[in-house]
Amino acid sequence: MRVLVIGSGAREHAIVHALRRSPEVSDVFCSPGNPGIAMAADCLPLPVDDLPGLAEAASDLQIDLTIVGPELPLSLGIVDEFNNGGLRVFGPTRAAAELESSKVFAKEFCQRHQIPTAKAEVVREESALRRVVEDFGFPVVLKADGLAAGKGVLILHSREDLEHAVDIFFVKRNFGDASDQILVEEFLEGTELSFMAVCDGKRAFPLASAHDYKRLNDQDEGPNTGGMGSHSPVFGLPRGIGRDIMEKVIQPTIDGMAAEGREYRGILYAGLMLSGEGFKVLEFNCRFGDPETQSVLLRLDGSLFSLLKSAADGQLDPSGISWRREIVACVVAASAGYPRSPKKGFEIRGTADALDLPGVTIYQAGTRMVDGVLKTSGGRVLSVCGRGPSLEAALENAYAGIAKVRFEGMHFRRDIGADSLALLQAEQSNDP
Secondary structure, X not given: OEEEEEEOOHHHHHHHHHHOOOOOOOEEEEEEOOXXXXXXXXXXXXXXXXXXXXXXXXXXXXXXXXXXXXXXXXXHOHHHHHHHOOOOEEOOOOOOOHHHHOHHHHHHHHHHOOOOEOOEEEEOOHHHHHHHXXXXXXXXXXXXXXXXXXXXXEEEOOHXXXXXXXXXXXXXXXXXXXXXXXXXEEOOOOEEEEEEEEEEOOOEEEOOOEEEOOEEEHHHEEEEOOOOEEEEOOOOOOOOHHHHHHHHHHHHHHHHHHHOOOOOEEEEEEEEEEEOOEEEEEEEEOOOOOOHHHHHHOOEEOOHHXXXXXXXXXXXXXXXOEEOOOEEEEEEEEOOOOOOOOOOOOEOEOHHHHHOOOOEEEEEOOEEEEOOEXXXXXXXXXXXXXXXXXXXXXHHHHHHHHHHOEOOOOEOOXXXXXXXXHHHHHHHHHOO
């Protein structure tokens, strides 16, 4: 079988890596890919928003399944383009992908279908924003309605933060049309959980749980990013919570989308906050999460290709899928200036030394090859993953790997998994 993966990040590198472990797969292509992906797949020079070009390439190459990585082509309707050409593709249609491309739509959808979510109000102008923030009180969360590469979320703790937000949304227009509508949402405290499921329009199969870290700096400080690290599984969850999430979030979402004429096939990602009040939906994504996928797919046993193909065909079949008992941790190495204005063009050294270490895997993201030299070309540059029999061992391997890597201005969090380690240690100390 021949597979095409669309995208160029560490998430797509992880998907390609998993497909190479699928026995049915003979050829893997990726567009546009990156230097790391090019070592495992044939890369095509087509950007992710060239929908006709990608569909033509899939047809010419006789691709059996196309997997869409990033949100942009989904929001533009790449699945509709492929469906119109009779090409098998894994992902939601443009109408279904509005769960991610519009936070306002997603919030109102949850309210229509009684899916637990944070209280929120929509504003469209500065005066309304100030009034609603005053009503909610601090802290409060602001979210740009449209796609903002995981960076369109601000948490306000003070009036000074509010003035900064007004400047970003209304004066500088940092998020462009994505902030034509702004969601003002109550601030929830607790444990964040990333829950991904493979959907075929009627049913869903849950993937392994993952915990991701959005803030740029240690101790969850600094601006929101696309994600600075993750680990799988999540620890300290109440018994049976996976079943509850499937029953109260995932299945009602699939059923509700079908009822509204937006049949949902693809990955449904629910970002959840788990607190004393139970869990509530923070956001939906319509594709594999990044960097959660890097942690989750390294634990996958079985054929990713067969699982996704069956969902794309509307006949979900998770037989043969299981999860390795080992733990995986992922630490992201980012460029100086990320997420606002990452500095690029610096040589990356040490990846080969890192890969020589036991239990270390590296997925490339913001990289490019210049005259045979690997250089930085984006904000998030590498995802360095460690595997081990315990979270502590997985983290040790991940940080041993990232210690071998260097490029000018490299930034990474040094506390990925620290909260979960503290939780595990507290549980052990409370055991009789």
